[in-house]
Amino acid sequence: MGSVRRVVIVAFDDAQILDVACPSGAMEIANSHGAAPPYAVELATVHGRTTRSSSGILLAGVRRLAEVSGRMDTMLVVGGAGTEAAAKDERLLTQVRRLAGRSRRVASVCTGTFVLAAAGLLDDRRVTTHWGYSELLAATFPAVTVDPAPLYIRDGNVFTSAGVISALDLTLALIEDDHGPTLAREVARELVTYLHRPADQAQISTFLAAPPPSNRVVLDLLGYIAAHLTEDLSPPALAARAGVTTRHLTRLFTAHLGSTPARTVRMARTEAAAHLVRSTALPLSAVARQCGFASAETLRTAFRHQYGLSGDKLRRMPDMPRPIVR
Known part of the structure; x- marks a missing residue:
């Protein structure tokens, strides 16, 4: 490896700005925590001029794709509202093919998968994209195997990820692959995110499959539970956080979720533990600690129940198995 890990982010007009910001921001933080060799991120487009994101914010410091030369560590193609036009732009596809041949690995975020597929880089590979576009991707590119469930997929040296914020999960996985789990955890901590979610975690979890609760107290507590699995999540602690009585909290959860606070917490912890068990080699005792269970035996009981x-x-x-309906 050279003195830097060169990463070229391929963008276009009406790209999703978060698809650019999540990878570049996380890699910048990795550098500040001593990534060696550090990442050197470049943004490139066909025309090489300041480009407009789908939010209207302009992205400057852009290179012309045809002028990008030399070896690269990673080429990453973003997605967004402009993907359909980008996937039909032969100038862009020609450069994507060229740069892929110069890169150690190739990646895409969200609908950027369409660009890689249009360039012929995904034939006979298993990939993912935003769940809302998976059927279209599969119908448009029958030589590509589309799995709409995971947050990201690695097939050889090709990484594809799901919608928008999964770009952060993908980038943390790349950082861990390059520099190990300790640096990835440091980056996640600075980003104030819950480490990085495993690749096979469903794009739509148990708690997003149904319409979100309309009650603000319940909605806020669900987010808090998911991000603080190892903390005290007993009904009294949650009630104190929400500023309501334990009895009222139970009424709210039952009315809006059809579940008690304790059962909701157990489901969240068990779901997180199941993903860790399936995506890592951690012993059950370590998984139990990371997900807030008192012991491995308690976790085994939760697995059998759920x-x-x-x-x-x-x-x-x-x-990933489906929970048992009780």
Whole structure:
């Protein structure tokens, strides 16, 4: 590896600005925490001029794709409202093919997968994209195997990710791949995010599959629970945080979620633990600690209750099981 890890982000008019900001921002933070070699991020477009994101914010400091030369560590193609036009731009596709041949790895965020597919870089590969566009991707490019469930997929040296903020999960995975889990955790901590979600975590979790609760107290507490699994999430602690009585909190959860606060917490912890078991080699005791369970045995009981399976069987399953409806 040279003195820097060169990353070229390929953009176009009406690209999603978060698809640019998440990777570049996380890599900047990795550099500030001692990434060695550090990342050197470049933004490039066909025309090489300041480009307009889909939000209307202009992106400057842009290079012309045809002028990008030499070896690269990573080429990353963004998505956004302009993807349809970008996937039909032969000038862009020609440069994407050229740069892919000069890159150690290739990646896309969200609908950027359409650009890689149009360039012929995804044939006979398993990929993902934003769940709302997965059927269109599969129909448009039948040689590509589309899996709409995971947050990101690695197939050889090609990484594809789901919608928008999954760009952060993808980038943290790249940082961990390059520099190890300690640096990835430091970056996640500075970004105030819950480490990085495993690749096979569903784009739509148990708590997003149904319409979100209309009650602000319940909605805020669901977000708090998901981000603080190892903290005190007992009904009295949650009630104190929300400024309501424990009895009233139970009424709110039952009315808006059909579940008690304690059962909701257990489901969130168990779902997070299941993803860790399936995406890492961590022993069950370590998974239990990271997800707020008192012991590995308590976690085993939760797995059996929620999925009807042991931790070992969960680890061997090819796909994430559905919770048992009780």
